[in-house]
Amino acid sequence: MSGSNLIELISALIILTGTIFSFLSSIGYIRLPDIYNRAHALAKSSTLGVLFVLLGTFLFFLFAEGYFSIKLFLGIFFVFLTSPVSTHVICRSAYHSGVEMAEGSVQDELKQFIKG
Amino acid sequence: MIPIALQVLINLFIGFLWMFLQDDWSALSFLSGYLVGLVVLFVMRKFFSSQYYLFTVQAVINLFLLFIYQLFASSIVVIQRIIKPKLDIKPGIVAFETDLERDIEVTLLAALITLTPGSVVVEISPDNKVLYIHAMDIPELSDGVFLSKLKFEEAIRKVTGS
Known part of the structure; x- marks a missing residue:
C-alpha cells in the first residue's frame, strides 16, 4: 500500500461520481415530458458530469504521473462557457417555433409578453 | 473594465522595472517586484477611477464559490x-x-x-x-x-x- 494507490482510489471515485451524474441526467432525459424540462437534465450532465470526470482525470495525472495538465482545466472552462449559451438558444428557438409546453405546466408568463 | 486592465498593466510594469533595477533576470525577482507593485497600487488606490483590482479578484472568487x-x-x-x-x-x-x-x-x-x-x-x-x-x-x-x-x-x- 502506498500513496499512489490512494490517489488512484480517490480519482476513480471522483470519475465515478461524474458518470453517476451523467447516468442520472440521461434517465431524466428519457423520463421528462418536454424539451424545456429535458434541457434541465442535460444542462446538469454537461456541467457536473464533465466537471467531475475532468477533475478526476486531472488529479490522477497530477499525482500519479506528476504532470500538471492545464488542457483539462481549459476543457472545463470552455464547457462552462458554451453550455449555457447552447441551452438558452435551443430553448428560445423551440419556444419561438411554437413547441408546446408539457401538460401540467402551471404558468407561462412569456406568452403574454410575446402576444401583447 | 478598462481602468482595471490599466492597473494590472502598471503592476506588470513595476514588476519588470524592479527586475531590471536588480539586474537579475529571474522569475523570483520579477515576483518580488510584482508584490512591491501591489503595495504601491494599494497606497495609490484613491487616484484610480476604479476600485483596487485585488478587490475585484476577490469578488470574482466569491462569485465562483457562490456558483x-x-x-x-x-x-x-x-x-x-x-x-x-x-x-x-x-x-x-x-x-x-x-x-x-x-x-x-x-x-x-x-x-x-x-x-x-x-x-x-x-x-x-x-x-x-x-x-x-x-x-x-x-x-x-x-x-x-x-x-x-x-x-x-x-x-x-x-x-x-x-
Whole structure:
C-alpha cells in the first residue's frame, strides 16, 4: 500500500461520481415530458458530469504521473462557457417555433409578453 | 473594465522595472517586484477611477464559490425530482425583473442561471429588464431561483464595481 494507490482510489471515485451524474441526467432525459424540462437534465450532465470526470482525470495525472495538465482545466472552462449559451438558444428557438409546453405546466408568463 | 486592465498593466510594469533595477533576470525577482507593485497600487488606490483590482479578484472568487454552491444545491433538488418513482413536476415560465443594466452583467447573470440545473433562461426582454426563466418545479423552485438570482446580482455588482 502506498500513496499512489490512494490517489488512484480517490480519482476513480471522483470519475465515478461524474458518470453517476451523467447516468442520472440521461434517465431524466428519457423520463421528462418536454424539451424545456429535458434541457434541465442535460444542462446538469454537461456541467457536473464533465466537471467531475475532468477533475478526476486531472488529479490522477497530477499525482500519479506528476504532470500538471492545464488542457483539462481549459476543457472545463470552455464547457462552462458554451453550455449555457447552447441551452438558452435551443430553448428560445423551440419556444419561438411554437413547441408546446408539457401538460401540467402551471404558468407561462412569456406568452403574454410575446402576444401583447 | 478598462481602468482595471490599466492597473494590472502598471503592476506588470513595476514588476519588470524592479527586475531590471536588480539586474537579475529571474522569475523570483520579477515576483518580488510584482508584490512591491501591489503595495504601491494599494497606497495609490484613491487616484484610480476604479476600485483596487485585488478587490475585484476577490469578488470574482466569491462569485465562483457562490456558483459552485448553487450548482450542487439545485442539482440535488433536480435529481430528487428525476428519480422519484412518480414524476410530479409542475414546470412553467416565470418572469423576473433584474436591476442590472450593462450588457455584460445581464449576460453573466443569464449564463449563471442557465448553468444551475432546474432553471433555464428562455427569453430576455429587449430592454434588458425582464428575464423569462423556465423552472422545473414552480412551487418549490421559484423561491429558490429568486433567492439565487438576488445573490448572483449582488455578487456580479461587486465584480463590475457598479
